[in-house]
Amino acid sequence: MAARTVIELDSVRKAYGDGTVAVEELSLAVHEHEVLALVGPSGCGKSTTLRMVNRLVEPTSGRILLDGEDVTTTDPVALRRRIGYVIQNVGLFPHRTVEANISTVPALLGWDRKRTRARVGELLDLVGLPAATYAKRYPHELSGGERQRIGVARALATDPPVLLMDEPFGAVDPEFRRHLQTEFARIQVETGTTVVLVTHDIDEAARLGDRIAVLSRGGRLEQVASPLAVLAHPASDRVRDFIGDGSASRMLALARVQQTDLESADRIVQPAPAPVRLGARLTDAFEAVAALPGAAMGRVPVVGESGDVIGSLTADGILGALRRAADAAGADPGAAGAPGADAVRDAVEDVPGREPVV
Numbered sequence: 001m002a003a004r005t006v007i008e009l010d011s012v013r014k015a016y017g018d019g020t021v022a023v024e025e026l027s028l029a030v031h032e033h034e035v036l037a038l039v040g041p042s043g044c045g046k047s048t049t050l051r052m053v054n055r056l057v058e059p060t061s062g063r064i065l066l067d068g069e070d071v072t073t074t075d076p077v078a079l080r081r082r083i084g085y086v087i088q089n090v091g092l093f094p095h096r097t098v099e100a101n102i103s104t105v106p107a108l109l110g111w112d113r114k115r116t117r118a119r120v121g122e123l124l125d126l127v128g129l130p131a132a133t134y135a136k137r138y139p140h141e142l143s144g145g146e147r148q149r150i151g152v153a154r155a156l157a158t159d160p161p162v163l164l165m166d167e168p169f170g171a172v173d174p175e176f177r178r179h180l181q182t183e184f185a186r187i188q189v190e191t192g193t194t195v196v197l198v199t200h201d202i203d204e205a206a207r208l209g210d211r212i213a214v215l216s217r218g219g220r221l222e223q224v225a226s227p228l229a230v231l232a233h234p235a236s237d238r239v240r241d242f243i244g245d246g247s248a249s250r251m252l253a254l255a256r257v258q259q260t261d262l263e264s265a266d267r268i269v270q271p272a273p274a275p276v277r278l279g280a281r282l283t284d285a286f287e288a289v290a291a292l293p294g295a296a297m298g299r300v301p302v303v304g305e306s307g308d309v310i311g312s313l314t315a316d317g318i319l320g321a322l323r324r325a326a327d328a329a330g331a332d333p334g335a336a337g338a339p340g341a342d343a344v345r346d347a348v349e350d351v352p353g354r355e356p357v358v
């Protein structure tokens, strides 16, 4: 069954007062429960697009529908209660405690104290910051990453069906950013919230997005597809330029080890290296194969759900898996020069023990 469309942009255009065209004839549908990552170079209209959905910016022409209802005819205050909004640096109220910050919208909606307090506790648990420690703190008593998480908790307070996030992890250092991304992915799966995530970081988009929409300057939609399809088969030179190098490693992170990638377990050299699980990310399999000493002939055992060894994986198996992933994403993996195939070839080039790829 086709996913339900929650947000629909229909030929939306935004020209600012000074004549700058930020968004040009943009048509795009966001499906229920998905994370749609909106990416593109600086100034390509990502934030403008996001802010038109919750009416912080009014479109010049075109229509934006939320659950089939034209947002321009919806009361903006009522609209924003249905749409959570998280921005970089969060914008927490500095003189209010964490608890009061998260309670902002519930208070506007007239929730009683008991219900609000229970909800604050739930949300703090959800973002991994226990109420006993954090509820009474002020924003200046939190780290940047903690503030960011409170921003997410605040945006989710009334369980909005839609969450708009504008560079939500932009202000934190790379290592913690990764951690927040993992947390966010977990929370999104748990809540099922439909999310539009603006980022200029293709890795973040590939990691978190169910689909990626790539915009180019002037707010033109270049491609909207799954992360693998975008990485393996960029629709235009502008998309290819934006993705830049490194798409093989991103594809490794997105594809999984499947039964068809395996060879027999017979040739595993003893003592056997630590196994990889069927269904593991190719990144993990790649790292396991790359770490093998030469004597192991570049072969790791693969275990099934029961923990039994069901086969072995080599660098060529990983290459095959990447080609399959590229294939499934729409590229022609066999074609010389197909971006997926080239990227894959480069990715496995230095793995010890692999046969040369002909």
Ligand SMILES: Nc1ncnc2c1ncn2[C@@H]1O[C@H](COP(=O)(O)OP(=O)(O)OP(=O)(O)O)[C@@H](O)[C@H]1O
Pocket: 016, 017, 018, 020, 021, 022, 040, 041, 042, 043, 044, 045, 046, 047, 048, 049, 200
């Ligand atoms: N209020 C405004 N008045 C005039 N031009 C604006 C205004 N806001 C944004 N713009 C312009 O519209 C274009 C799109 O801006 P927008 O902020 O939507 O891009 P973006 O893709 O989110 O950029 P970034 O990644 O740098 O945040 C830019 O050229 C910007 O200068």
